[in-house]
Amino acid sequence: MRRETKKNLFVAGTYGAVLFLGLLLGKNFTDENSRTGRNNLFPLGIIDNSSKVQRMIDLIAENYVDSVGVDALQELAIDEIVDQLDPHSEYLRPNEALQQHETLEGSFEGIGIEYYILNDTLMTVGLIPDGPAQRAGMRVGDKLLAINGDTIAGKPISEKMLEKKIRGRRGTAIEIAIHRNGTDLGLPLKVMRDRVEVSSIDAAYLIDSVTAYIKIRRFGARTAEDFERSLSNLKKQGAQRLVLDLRENGGGYFNAATALASHFFDSKQLIVYTEGAHEPRVDYYSSADGLFGNGELAVLIDENSASASEIVAGAIQDLERGIIVGRKSYGKALVQEQFGFGDGSALNLTVARYYTPLGRCIQKSYKANSDSILYTAHLPALGQPDTVTYTTTSGKHVYGGGGISPDVFVPADxxxxxxxxxxxxxxxxxxxxxxxxxxxxxxxxxxxxxxxxxxxxxxxxxxxxxxxxxxxxxxxxxxxxxxxxxxxxxxxxxxxxxxxxxxxxxxxxxxxxxxxxxxxxxxxxx
Structure with a gap:
């Protein structure tokens, strides 16, 4: 997942309404690949090559004139090391690792409300269907006056403070004083925190009598399942064509992308393959005859469609399964695997590149970080220029490097x-x-x-x-x-x-x- 798109984790276009669902401690996250297998990273000092770094930190901690936090020094060292790698490898603090995990798992422990801070008052602008808040009687438009007796209305309050007041274990209660339709409710509403499920599908409906429209926000743990359910319902309503909207979709789980792409092909079609210096080539095929293996298909992309989105779009374009409409995609063809530390922090490390069925690597140039010492020598292999041409079965030309170019270009407004x-x-x-x-x-x-x-x-x-x-x-x-x-x-x-x-x-x-x-x-x- 691109760093630029981490903030775009819920519904594009909600215009500042912040979804607060609580936080859930969870298992390891992998940005583009669910193939973990190596879940622990040795701490600094165990490997010989890192002994000098660890020795320096120890000397500072034991002898420096002022008290210095060892954890902070280690994180500074880690940040500097990771900055020398590709732009998508990153070290995550515990809270950052949790947020990424929760977003892609699509499951939270909380109360399931969306709110907007209106004149120093939290206003409910959305409720998760059948979520804890809705079951407790909260309504869209409710204004929150107090949480567990602590007044929050009429004074500035940060997201971090709100999380501290609202988040908690499943099965624990929270009392919220409500102002509704100009009147304070007599008693606070008691909301029992619970597991909240959030679909990765933003919208799924018939845009005309025979055309389904499905917009996918991200590629999470249940994206293929959510998609299958939505499309099955639309096919029952008469859908014969599909517009799949992957605009503003910055990626997610690698296997979610391959599972979704499988729905558009017969079984055993090559969808994507991965390869790296320490990762042998692995081919990923469609697993079964797809739910939408024959209908007419259009995929929408833009400059913020990245990684997992590009896997789907690349397979559909290379195999001429449908048309790609919009603007050129972001250009991220790197696969990350997550290595976890015992304190909840994690390293998302690029371990391979992925290639479309025709062998295209659509990774864009790293020019912004061209001074990084660890990969400068390998820069030519990290991306292919747009002039590298590939030919589909019917003779259509497609290109490597710099993203997926649409078949039908629509300029931005x-x-x-x-x-x-x-x-x-x-x-x-x-x-x-x-x-x-x-x-x-x-x-x-x-x-x-x-x-x-x-x-x-x-x-x-x-x-x-x-x-x-x-x-x-x-x-x-x-x-x-x-x-x-x-x-x-x-x-x-x-x-x-x-x-x-x-x-x-x-x-x-x-x-x-x-x-x-x-x-x-x-x-x-x-």
Missing amino acids: SNRASTLYRKIRKASLIETYVYSRLTKSVPTYSVENYLKGYFLPEEEYGRFLQYIRDNGLEYSADEVDATQSMVRSDIEALLGRYYFGSEAFFKVKNRSDKVVAQALLALQGE
């Missing part, structure tokens, strides 16, 4: 880079406006009516423009014209998510998504 839009997003003005002004009453219409008929009224958009001006953002008429469609879509999607759940968010966004539109045209042969 340049208006998203506009100064006004970036300022609006950075200040979280859309979320604050929606949660403070547009969520006062529950709508009487259904989600279907909302999706078909709700568009932000002109007068409401005008009030939003005045709102951002009141918050110090000045703008020109040209800037408003350039960003209007995006801002409207963002507000409509976030409001739909608040009332109807996370899937509604993507249904609204897809109404005006140019990449989705191009995928539908390509599937229809246009």
